[in-house]
Amino acid sequence: MNARPVPSARQSKSLLEVSDLEVEFRTDEGTVHAVDGVSFDMSDGEVLSIVGESGSGKSVTAMTILGLTRGPNARISGSVRYHGKELTDASSEELQEIRGDRIAMVFQDPMSSFNPVQRIGDQIVEAIRAHRDVSDEEAHRTAVESLSSVGIPDAKTRARHYPFEYSGGMRQRAMIAMALALEPALLIADEPSTALDVTIQAQILELLRQLNEERGLSVILITHDLGVVAEIADRVMVMYAGQIVEQGSLDEIFYDPQHPYTWGLMGSLTRLDQPPPERLPQIAGAPPSLLAPPTGCHFRPRCPHAFGKCIEQPALEQRLPTARGHLDRCWLEPSEKKEKREVEGRIGLEAPA
Amino acid sequence: MAKGEPLLEVSHLVKHFPIKQGILIDREVASVRAVDDVSLVLHEGETLGLVGESGSGKSTLCRTILQLIEPTSGSVKYGGRELVGVSRRDLRPVRREIQMIFQDPYASLNPRKRVGEIIGDPIQLHGLGSGQELRRTVQELMDRVGLSPEHYNRYPHEFSGGQRQRIGIARALSLRPKLIIADEPVSALDVSIQAQIINLLEDLQDEFGLSYIFVAHDLGVVRHVSDRIAVMYLGKLVERSPGPVLYERPIHPYSVALLSAVPIPDPKANAARNPIVLEGDIPSAVDPPSACRFHTRCPWATEICSRDEPPLAEYESGQAAACHHPRNVDSRMIAGATVAPDSPESATDVLPAQTEREPAATR
Numbered sequence: 001m002n003a004r005p006v007p008s009a010r011q012s013k014s015l016l017e018v019s020d021l022e023v024e025f026r027t028d029e030g031t032v033h034a035v036d037g038v039s040f041d042m043s044d045g046e047v048l049s050i051v052g053e054s055g056s057g058k059s060v061t062a063m064t065i066l067g068l069t070r071g072p073n074a075r076i077s078g079s080v081r082y083h084g085k086e087l088t089d090a091s092s093e094e095l096q097e098i099r100g101d102r103i104a105m106v107f108q109d110p111m112s113s114f115n116p117v118q119r120i121g122d123q124i125v126e127a128i129r130a131h132r133d134v135s136d137e138e139a140h141r142t143a144v145e146s147l148s149s150v151g152i153p154d155a156k157t158r159a160r161h162y163p164f165e166y167s168g169g170m171r172q173r174a175m176i177a178m179a180l181a182l183e184p185a186l187l188i189a190d191e192p193s194t195a196l197d198v199t200i201q202a203q204i205l206e207l208l209r210q211l212n213e214e215r216g217l218s219v220i221l222i223t224h225d226l227g228v229v230a231e232i233a234d235r236v237m238v239m240y241a242g243q244i245v246e247q248g249s250l251d252e253i254f255y256d257p258q259h260p261y262t263w264g265l266m267g268s269l270t271r272l273d274q275p276p277p278e279r280l281p282q283i284a285g286a287p288p289s290l291l292a293p294p295t296g297c298h299f300r301p302r303c304p305h306a307f308g309k310c311i312e313q314p315a316l317e318q319r320l321p322t323a324r325g326h327l328d329r330c331w332l333e334p335s336e337k338k339e340k341r342e343v344e345g346r347i348g349l350e351a352p353a
Numbered sequence: 354m355a356k357g358e359p360l361l362e363v364s365h366l367v368k369h370f371p372i373k374q375g376i377l378i379d380r381e382v383a384s385v386r387a388v389d390d391v392s393l394v395l396h397e398g399e400t401l402g403l404v405g406e407s408g409s410g411k412s413t414l415c416r417t418i419l420q421l422i423e424p425t426s427g428s429v430k431y432g433g434r435e436l437v438g439v440s441r442r443d444l445r446p447v448r449r450e451i452q453m454i455f456q457d458p459y460a461s462l463n464p465r466k467r468v469g470e471i472i473g474d475p476i477q478l479h480g481l482g483s484g485q486e487l488r489r490t491v492q493e494l495m496d497r498v499g500l501s502p503e504h505y506n507r508y509p510h511e512f513s514g515g516q517r518q519r520i521g522i523a524r525a526l527s528l529r530p531k532l533i534i535a536d537e538p539v540s541a542l543d544v545s546i547q548a549q550i551i552n553l554l555e556d557l558q559d560e561f562g563l564s565y566i567f568v569a570h571d572l573g574v575v576r577h578v579s580d581r582i583a584v585m586y587l588g589k590l591v592e593r594s595p596g597p598v599l600y601e602r603p604i605h606p607y608s609v610a611l612l613s614a615v616p617i618p619d620p621k622a623n624a625a626r627n628p629i630v631l632e633g634d635i636p637s638a639v640d641p642p643s644a645c646r647f648h649t650r651c652p653w654a655t656e657i658c659s660r661d662e663p664p665l666a667e668y669e670s671g672q673a674a675a676c677h678h679p680r681n682v683d684s685r686m687i688a689g690a691t692v693a694p695d696s697p698e699s700a701t702d703v704l705p706a707q708t709e710r711e712p713a714a715t716r
Contacts, residue, residue, distance in 0.1 A: 053543035054514075153633075167634045168407070197406035197570060199631045202614040206630055224544060227616035230623040250620050268548040269618050270573030272600060273626075279555075280577060282548035286513050 014081075015186060015218055016042040016065070021078035023057075023064050025071075030291045034060040036242035037078070039316075044185070045216045047208075049233035051223060051265070055287050056239040058222045062188045064088075065220075066105060067095040082186075101131045104179035106172070108191035113175055114163040121147070121159025124178045131182055146181040147174060150207055169200035176207065183215075190222045205231050226269060230254065238262050241288050241298035244316055248326035258319060258328035260349055261299045263341045267348025281348045297329065304350050305332060305340055358433055360532060360564055361395040361418070364695055366427035368410075368417050372639065385638050387413040389588040390427070392695035395532070400558070400565040402579030402596065404572060404611070408635050409585040411568045415534045418566070419451055420444055431532075449479055452525035456537035458517035462509040468495070469505040472523045479528060494523040498553060515546035522553065526561070534566045539574060551578060572615055576600055584608050587646040588638055589697070590665070594672040602681035604674040607647045609681075645677065653678045661703050665696040679705050 023035040035057040042048050050058040063069045065080050067087060080087040082098060090098075099105075107113045115123055124143035125136065132139070140159070148155035150173045163171060172192060179187055189208065193201035209232055211217045223229060229236055229250070236253040238246045238261065246259040257263055267281035285302040288294050294301050296311040303310070314329045332340065343350050369384040388410045395401050403411050416422045418429050420436050429436045431447055439447075455461040462471055473491045476482045482490055492502035498519040509517055518538065525533055535554070539547040551574060557563060569575045575582060582599050584592040584607065592605040603609045610629045617623040631650050636642055642649045648658035657677050667673045668686050673693050682690075682705075692702050 053545060169634050197635075198572070198614040199406065199610060200634065202616075202628060202630050205616070225616075226618035227623070230618050230620045231616040254618075254620050264545060266618070268544050270571075270577050271617060271619070272573055272576070272612060272615050273617050273619075273622055276573075276577050280548040280551055282552060283545035286515055286546065287543070 014041045015044050015046075015083065017079070017081040018061075018065065019079050021061065021064060021080065022076070023060050023069055024075045025069075026073040026075075027291075032290045033242050033293055034290055035064065036293070038239075038242075038244055039078075040237060040244065040247065042186075042218060042220070045212065045218055047212055047219045047221060047232055047234045048237065049221045049223060049229045049235070050237045050239060051226065051229055052239035053224060053287055055241070055290060057242040057290075058239050059190055061239070062105070062190055062220060062222055065188065066099055066103060067092075068105075097131070100127055100179075100184070101182050102184050103186045103188065104182070104184040105188040105190065106175045106179050106192050108194050111163075111168070111171065111195075114171065116163050119160055119162055120166065120174050124159070124174075124181050127178055128181050142181055143177075146177040150174070150177045150180070151203070152177065169196055169203060172196060172200075172204055173207070176204075180211065180217075184217075186218045186220065187211075188220045188222070191224070192221070193228060194223070194225070201228075208232060226254075226265060238265070241293050242290060243298060243329065244327075245299065245330070246328040247316070248323065248328075252323055252326045256320075256323070256326075257341065257347060258326070258334065258337055259299075259330045260303045260305055260332075260341075263343075263347050264302075264349035267343060267346070277344065281343060281351070283349055284351070297331070307331070359394045359430075360397045360399075360432060361393075361566075362428075362430040363391065363393040363414075363418060364428045364430075365698060366391050366414070366417060366429065367425045368413055368422060369425045383639050386588050386641060387638060388417060388424075389641075390697035390699065391585070391588075391590045393583055393590070393593075395564055395566065397531070397564055398558070398562050399580045400567055400578050402575035402582040403566060403568045403585065404570065404575050404582060405585035406570065406611075406635055408587065408638060410588040410638075411585055412536055414585070415453070415536055415566065415568060419448070419453065419534065445479075449528045450530050451532045451534065452528060452530040454518075454521050454525050454533060454535040454538045457541055458514055458521055459509075459541075461521055462517060464509055467506050467508060468500075468512075468520055471509070471520060472527050475524060475527045481528070491523075491527070494526055497557075498523045498526070499549075513546075514542055515549060518542060518546075518550055519553070522550075522557070526557065529561070530563070532564045532566070534568070536568045537570070538567075540569060540571060547574065554578065572600075572612060584611070587635060587641050589646055589675065591647065591676070592672065592674040593665070594674075595670075598670055598672055602670070602672075604668065604672050604679045604681055605647075605676045606651050606653050606678070606680055608674075610650075610652075645675070653680075657703070662697070662700040664700040664702050664704065665693040666690040666704055667693045675700065677703070677705055 019039045021035055021038045025032045038061055052058045060069055076088055121143050125139040128139040128142055144155045144159050147159055152158050152173055193204045212219055233250050235249055237244050240261050246262050264283040283302055296313050300306045300310045309331045314331050316327050316329045318327050320326055320334050341347050366388055367390055368388040369386050371381045372383045373379040374382045405411050417424045424437055469491050472494055473487050476487055495502045500519050539550050567578050579596045582594055582596050583590055586607050592608045603612055610631050613628045633650055636649060643659050644662045645658040648654040663675045663677045665673050665675045669689050687705050690704050
């Protein structure tokens with residue numbers, strides 16, 4: 001049911017292939033359908049951005065790739081392949097080999113991601129020695145090099161410091177240094193700059209871009225900030241209520257968005273390079289509960305353009321004749337969309353009547 | 354209050370937190386200079402945006418204005434009345450008129466209280482209503498902020514983040530305040546919800562004639578709501594400006610850098626911009642850099658910046674900035690600059706015109 005962006009013949013060359021991924025958690029209140037049929041491919045050296053609000057399933061998707069959502073109350077189906085190797089049924093040992101070594105992850109909150117009572121350098125050394133048979137001195141050298149490569153001044157001294165002696169921006173750099181110490185092919189960054197101040201955010205994004213350009217590092221960047229996306233992504237996936245509602249190249253998503261939710265996201269932004277609108281366009285309502293997502297199109301209850309057909313769930317597929325790889329889940333005709341998304345001279349979601 | 358007098362007048366406000374050490378006798382070994390000689394004015398019905406990075410002193414300034422933290426020195430006048438040094442009892446009527454909305458709607462509501470109590474308690478505590486009448490007032494408030502009045506008996510955990518922020522707003526409104534201090538009221542919310550809350554705050558301002566101090570690190574949000582904006586860095590006020598002008602022609606290099614660091618959600622426009630990436634982090638407020646506190650990170654800093662603290666210089670554009678090397682000003686503006694009457698007491702009176710040797714830079 002879910003279209004794949006890349007034809008199957010090329011799939012073995014993909015760095016990562018996720019297909020029809022479903023993640024459910026049983027809770028006291030019922031089953032949470034966190035991820036509902038997510039499929040995408042990633043090639044080497046690509047920066048893929050997953051955009052969505054809280055509860056859209058973007059973090060659960062990323063964590064499931066690394067097997068971090070496994071648990072007695074979780075049901076995971078579908079497939080995640082890394083260089084052709086299936087990860088959903090890999091043993092914990094196999095996963096541990098890949099985790100940190102081939103695919104690394106950095107989290108939003110650099111304060112709580114480090115062990116507070118161990119020196120930063122020692123934590124990186126531990127990660128290195130868990131994967132590589134090297135001496136303590138050698139691992140230490142790598143750790144210091146790694147810290148220095150992410151722009152930590154006086155890395156040798158800094159490696160001996162504890163996390164509390166680092167500032168927020170430095171801790172996030174150190175987190176990235178740890179993630180990169182083993183030279184992984186793929187970095188999953190979950191809101192890496194959200195907890196940071198704008199001037200520090202600019203530094204971290206600059207660093208990620210450099211790593212992507214110089215080392216060919218592939219990045220999955222999870223964020224809710226479309227400014228960050230515009231800064232760094234090659235391709236964008238927009239998620240809503242556990243599903244991908246639109247995916248395409250950076251330009252396709254920003255200049256020819258096909259899904260009303262994407263329009264809403266764009267419309268509610270305040271842009272510093274344009275005069276501010278009189279009133280901020282807003283998306284009515286709130287994201288749905290994942291215990292019982294709406295039937296049909298999940299965005300239907302909040303969508304001013306919903307019509308009869310929306311009671312049926314639209315598939316994620318190519319709906320524009322020309323743009324291959326630009327997929328969306330909306331029943332509206334592409335020609336209608338062009339008209340409907342124009343709100344006061346910019347892309348947006350019109351206010352409900 | 355005399356006509357034309359500001360609603361709130363903060364002058365030379367200082368808050369230093371002492372750092373104490375010692376076993377038997379606590380000696381003060383140093384202090385965190387969280388707010389260092391800041392002066393601000395807020396008029397009725399106006400919104401003052403307060404921006405700056407973490408550690409710049411925004412939140413301390415807000416709490417000091419409310420007298421939740423006792424200032425080290427300086428004065429806060431509300432409607433012409435001095436608040437600093439006033440007893441708790443005498444502050445009570447003023448507290449009714451100044452309310453606060455907090456960043457984290459999860460942490461600022463008592464999880465064991467029903468929404469009706471949360472919103473109604475301030476009314477009851479100030480003896481402004483009880484019983485059926487109180488219930489009606491609360492339900493009206495709930496309706497006004499976009500909550501369903503039937504949810505009167507629900508608990509905070511039954512609400513989403515955006516709805517919880519609405520509860521916080523209803524609580525702040527319950528005493529019919531004149532001034533609301535909103536400390537990052539939307540930064541914990543999703544983008545689509547942020548717009549709803551900002552629109553609500555603007556509607557309420559029109560309806561009740563409220564004044565806001567709006568603290569946020571999101572410069573887009575601040576521009577949208579503010580009439581005037583104050584930029585803080587490491588406890589100091591570095592620039593004060595009418596809202597729109599700050600975004601077109603920021604004068605202080607820190608404002609320039611801050612604005613340029615925000616990515617634009619448009620790939621082409623974003624690629625075209627030339628951001629100034631500041632080196633390093635905000636320094637420690639325990640031992641702040643000498644003279645101009647921004648000189649360690651400023652791309653335009655010269656020797657004078659570490660020697661003489663620049664005064665708050667007022668320009669004809671209505672802006673005021675504390676900088677020896679102002680940006681986006683021409684020689685005429687520099688020549689017309691004057692030292693602001695409320696410039697920090699520790700600052701020199703060396704205006705930019707007297708220091709700038711090269712022709713004034715216009716970016």
